[in-house]
Amino acid sequence: MKTDIFDNLKSYGKVLKDEPMSNYTSFKTGGCADYLVYPASMDKCAELIEYLNKSECGYTVLGGCTNLVVGDMGIRGVVIIISDLTEGFNEIKVVDENTIYAGAGVKKSEFINFTAENCFDGMHFMVGIPGCIGGGIIMNAGTYMGTFSSVLKKVYFINNRGQSKSKEIDSTMGQYRHLDLEAECAVVTGADFSLPKSDNKDLVIQKINDIIEDRKQKHPWDYPSAGSVFKNPENEASWKLVNDCGLKGYSIGGAQVSEKHTNFIINKGEANSAEIRALVSYIQSQVKIKYGIELHTEIRMIGEFH
Template sequence: MNQYKDFAMELVKWLGEENVKIDEPMKKHTSFKVGGPVDVLVTPETYDQVKETIELAKKNNIPYFVIGNGSNLLVKDGGVRGIIIKLCKLDKVTVEGENIIAQGGVLLSKISSLAAKHSLTGLEFASGIPGSVGGALTMNAGAYNGEVSQVIESSLVIDKQGNFIRLSKEDLELGYRMSSILKHSYTVLEAVFKLKKGDSEKIYARIDDLGRRRREKQPLEYPSAGSTFKRPEGYFAAKLIEDSGLKGIHVGDAEVSQKHSGFIINKGNATAKDILDLIEVVQRTVKEKFDVDLHTEVMIIGQDK
């Protein structure tokens, strides 16, 4: 029985039925396509609605977790107790000169495309990244020698006490898959990206080239969360995994991709437990063979079934 049903009904009164779902399967909201139900899923449409949802959750001692596109997230089979706030409806984006102002739920690929349309260079690397602006800023997402820290100007966030805070680039403390957002559990409402005028043909050529390389080297035809593991200092996770003889190994329908061993993929009917068990096999084997600890890049939340 959903212990937060009464609370969800209160949320419906001011958020509307279309923005509140009870016992929502999280496999519908993650790129891995796995995960049990969350007690309450909320999709706020304004910054104030995000603030009010967080404040109400805290007032009622209900745990909450904020997600964007669910592309770097693994939800366990038992689901999530409490509330998940999904920012997908914070999806407005504008161009002001050489700046792009995007709300936290906007897909990074969308702003990359918009930048290209306005002959702005700097976000070509983001064209194939499936995450949202909020998630990308939280993890300092990057690919092909580009990362968010190179183009971010500032961000509007909300802290755990419900305060709106404007963070400068320095305040964000962006490093390899880390930020002050992650450190302090801030929620990203908006980001300002500072780009430069460029040659439209060169921008589109770069985007096309990166898209081709992704299609050739990454298992985009299967559900995954992108790179499963962080890059260990001095090594490449994919090479360690491949050199450990793990390419193609599977647990149930979870598999170390034969196309790119840095990806764990869902071949069809994998459970979160399958993926977690495979992660453990990979970590243990790489540790035994190379004495290197692999840490997950994907965020893992929820309860076992």
């Protein structure tokens, strides 16, 4: 990497050098990013992508950092944070009677409140999922009630050459925690959501509150985590496989299989990412030995580990 990159990056937004990713990840672990940039605007973000590509500098685009294990040695190159701190990424508006536009940096909780306030329905699958809209789109996040791909109409993005593009989304593009868009998309900038109108706002709000209550009962909210660690294999529930291997409460260092929900790994306070990764591998090996089933992770491991 060229030594003058810090000064160059400053023309695209706020830049932090050697920034600890543990300040950003929901797991509260992870080493330093060489450079972390909050783009000043959507246009500046596009120019930044073009610049990084031309200068062959590696970059990683992140949102709320709630689905990640970042290696303890950190992330080389540039981390670009897409959040509601950047104008344009924080926009949310009613487009027409069945469509809402939201910028990629809008928090899912804010999106849900906005849709409910405006009497839209159909977004309940998103309730309780942390992070931003952009991360939800890339992950095709969801629950048994639905996923992003079931309500996405059009996604707006910046491609690897820094050009603004859009793509109509149909339901066949949504895979299990993956949207068929990732290869051509460098940065999701926003999306149109197709949602039905409700004539009963109180009912929409009541449903949201019920789901929040239900998730509080089932999930270990009191410890840092990144949500469900493993995808469910066909016709199986990962939490049950982990549980039936006797791994409830099993720990490596400060990383522990939650006693409340055995598909969650929690940080008991002093965990590092190496311990989380070691626990993930251990669980995978135990489930493979006992059931012959490969568990694949839903959480993403990025950056450098020891």
